[in-house]
Amino acid sequence: MEETFPHLTIQREAPINEKRPRGGFSGIVEPADIRGHCNGLQQKLANAKEQADKGVGGFDDRRLFQFAVQKGFNPEDIRKISQEIEFVSQEDEAIIIGFASDSALSEFEARLTTMASGGHVTNKQIIYALQSIDGWSAKDRTGWALKKQGYPEKDEFLLDIELWPLEDNHQQRNREQAAFERWLTEQGIEKKDQVKQQELTLYRVLCNLNQANLLLQHRDIRSVDLPPSFGLERSIIIQDIQNFPNISDPSDHAPGIVVLDSGLATGHPLLGAAVGDAQSFLPGEDSNDENGHGTHVAGIALYGDFEHSLRSGKFVPTLRLFSGRILDKDNENTTGFVEKQIEESVRYFAKEYNCRVFNLSFGDSNKPYLEGHLKGLSLTLDILSRKLGVLFVVSTGNHRVGEHSPDGLEWRDNYPNYLLDESWRIIEPAPALNVLTVGSLARYNLTYNSQYYTLDPAEVPIAQPDQPSPFTRSGNSVDGAIKPELVAHGGNWAINMRAGHSLMERVAGLGVVSTNNKFASGNPFTIDIGTSMAAPYVAHLAASILREHPNASANLLRALLCINAVLPEACEELIHRNKAFRKVCGYGHVDASSLYRSLENAVNLIADSTIENKRHHFYEIPIPDEFTSGGRRRKREIAVALAYTPAIRSTRIKYRASRIDFRLVTASDLEQVTTMFNKATVKDEYENIPELKAATIGQQARSKGTVQADFWRFYQFNINSKLRAQKLFVVVTRNDFPWGESLCDSEEDYALVVSLRDRENEEARLYSRIKAQLEARMPVRIKI
Structure with a gap:
């Protein structure tokens, strides 16, 4: 087994320069007349x-x-x-x-x-x-789902109402809410539930058609829409649980992972010993999983690649599993606002068990993100992420087959281009900026019947292995932020050519296997498809980082996961053909080989720090001679990732109150690089400070998100290469929006990770060389 080493800590250089302020030109164009x-x-x-x-x-x-x-x-x-x-x-x-x-x-x-x-x-x-x-x-005022679907064909139906938030005026907000509730009573509209926060005021009401039309005319209402839709179906595979030994308890210090879903079958033989607590936050319901979705997701969250454990016959839990029930037996939530129950559950598990990683494998198909403002659930997750320092891992959501779907052979013929259509946009809460959003990849392309009838070509898969799943949704998020950031296996679909080119969704055996809530009936495992199965795999990796780095911040978890992302070759080919597929594939899937600990030929340098507004932080990155030398052509890589968790405002189109980003530059020494970024630098020069060439993503695209990663690949170095002739620096910059300065802390947290990789060189000693260089420079550094 290859030897591993603790990740190295990198410390910033002494200078902390002010950022050059932007000029005051408003850009307003005077009318001709x-x-x-x-x-x-x-x-x-x-x-x-x-x-x-x-x-x-x-x-x-x-x-x-x-x-x-x-x-x-x-x-x-x-x-x-x-x-x-x-x-x-x-x-x-x-x-x-x-x-x-x-x-x-x-x-x-x-x-x-x-x-x-x-x-x-x-x-x-x-x-x-x-x-x-x-x-x-x-x-x-008419929301997306209401525009598309119209009112339900019932005498009375539920609607979700959002009022104007009035974030800066507590008294006016209280008056607005009280007046609206009086108006509801006067109109005979029944209030079922409400969410009242500084940033968000929501009501769920029961009304008839005439009352709904009145709601659309109400001055204080921002939007009217249909309630969420969270439904999922099941498929079952049969295995004998007796083939597997009893699992042992995780260690007392095992990190926790929380699944917020339809509950948990705590008696499942492969889950029970690892369960720390299971609670229901759904009024009138216990914590048991009546639907099965929560138990299926939990098996992946606990074990990661569940199928690998199934094939090896070894299930060894290294995490403590927690469950918060927020969905009913139909995988829905009609009792009230799921935002309230999520907040209650997150606060409970964070306080009682210090849980810091939460998986949410559901989405509201009635709320696709079509630019503009984020909705209540995304807002809730972004606020909780910052207040509690926790990490949410969410799925992009699945496209439901309907009027905007391909038909017959069009599924195959139009794939993957239809994934970029507007109707395939990510759904709530996937656009949230401070979370990690996960899309889905296909793992297999051979159906059950194709395996049995080897000569019959009737069942044709839509995607090939490691291509995006045919149902996965695409980004971006606010201001063009990259979403999803990551992808993982979630399943595939196929077409039956003998049955009128009908779509095979959950009957083809192309999904993800995990634990079944119906285990007592002799069926301990199920197979299902969806981005719901991709998210818990990433959540498992995030929680597992805490085994090696128990004090890691949520920012560091995000940065480590994204810097270790690799685009599968099948996805890379799509992006090479059309850059828009970055909105489907994100940074790629996580390569865990150096995620938790570094290798001699794959080194992670990490920093958790804070930065003031309009300041730069400088980090010099050691580049050993052997990284830029060697006779044969081979792939080498430098990667940088940064993550932060800004305050947000739903009434601003930029949404995040603060911007923190990075640039990777070369310079002869620290003095030169600080001069480059000094506030006295000529403005045109400042805005055009050149990065190291050949970035995979680019500064403009990556900086729109709150977790940013980029990758520089090299195959050979000539004698004049900048990495040979100069030093390498990462410069981190904070710049708050004027409207957001009062919302931000004087010093905002961020995490930075820099990786150097020379994986094709089995003799590489990068880790040893970099460690020695860092130790030699330690006395002149600032301690973070």
Whole structure:
């Protein structure tokens, strides 16, 4: 067995430079015809007031308006029109929502009249930036699922309502909520549940068609949509549990992994001894798994590659398993908001057992992410991630076969291009920025029948091994952040050519095997397909890192997982053909060979640190001579990953209050690299500081996420190579958005991991050389 070593700690260099501030140019374009522009705005304002007057409800007398603005406009500047216009939300880069009083509207109209007649006003750039003024209409309030599916064909049905969050005004938020609840009572609309947070106010109500139409007209409502849909089906395989020895208890210090799902069959012979606690957070239900989904997911979360253990006949749990039931026997949650039950369960397991890794293998197919704002569940996970320092691993969600799906042979013929269609976008909570999102890969392409009838070509797989699963969903997330970050095996589909090209979803034997809640009936294992099976594999790896690094932060867990990701060759071919497939494959699947500990030819350098706003941190990366030498051509790699957990705001289109990113650069020494990034550097030079060439992802694409990884590959070095002639530095930079500075800590946490790999060189002694270099430089470093 290859010898392994503890990951090395890397410490930053002494200088901590300020980041160069950006210039103040707003980029607002002056209209060619100012008078015509103002006259047009006057007419649009009149129409918008008339539309707003048709609305119902409201906790005060102000009207709600939608201001369309030029891209790059600072939403806070809307108050420069009048101090009595209250900024409510930025719905996308060009849409701002605000409350306005009658006096504010009169003041605004007076400005427009003055400018239309050629007069002078202050802050005229704000008027230039305005493109249109409208009300927030019923169409604007209608959520994605409601648009697609319409109202349920019932006399009464459930709807989910989101109010404008009013994040900065606690008193107004309370008034808004109280007034809305009084209005519900007056209209005879039954409130079933609510979520009340600073960042999020949700209601689930029971109503009829007439009442639903009234909800769409209510001033204080941001959106109206159908409740979540979490359904999954089952397929069963039969094995004899007597073939496997009883499992032993994990050690007392084994890290915990929590599965938030449909419950757990705690008596399963392969799970029971590892179970630390199983609780139900579903009102009126116990912790037992009536559906089977939670037990299936739990087997993968506990053992990782469950099939490997099944084939070897060895099940040795190294983690402690916990279960929080939040879904019912139908794998749904109709009792109330799952956000509340998730928060309750996470706080419970974090407090009572210090659990830090949570798996959520479900998604709301009624809420695909089509850009814009994130919804309640994503928001909840992002907030909890930051407040509690925990890691959520979630699945991208599965596409449900329906009207937007291919038909017959189109499944095969249009694969994989249809994965990029809008109807295949990731669903709640997969877009959450502070979590790890996992998509699915196919593992097999031979169905049960094809194995038995070896000469019959009737059953044709859609995907080949290690290609994206035919049902997996695609990203990105907010502002183009890479989602999913990782992929793992979740199954495949096939087409039956003898049955009208019908789709074989769960009957082909192309899924993932794991534990069955019906074990007592003699069927201890099941096989199922879906991204639900991919996420717990990654969650297992994340929790397993804590065995070697018990104090690792959630940021470090994310960084280590992503820096050890490798694109399967089949996925790499897709991305080479079309870069858009990065939205399906992310950084790849995790290669665990050097995930927990380093090897001589694969070294991880790690740092957990904090950084102030508008500052740079500098890290010099040792490059042993043998890394850039050697006669034969071979693949070598430098990889860098950074993760942080920013505060978020759902009323800002950028969402994250702070930005932390990195660049990999070469310089002759520390003085030169600090000068490159010094705030006194000429702006054009600063914005164009060159990175080391040939990054796989690129600084612009990777920096949009809160876990960022990139990879530099080399096959040979010439005598003038920068890695031979200069030193290598990673520069970490923090820059808060102006609106987010009050939300951020003075020093924000981040984790950095740098890897050097020379895997094709079996004689490499990278670890020994790098360790020696770091120890020699230790006295002049700053201790973190």
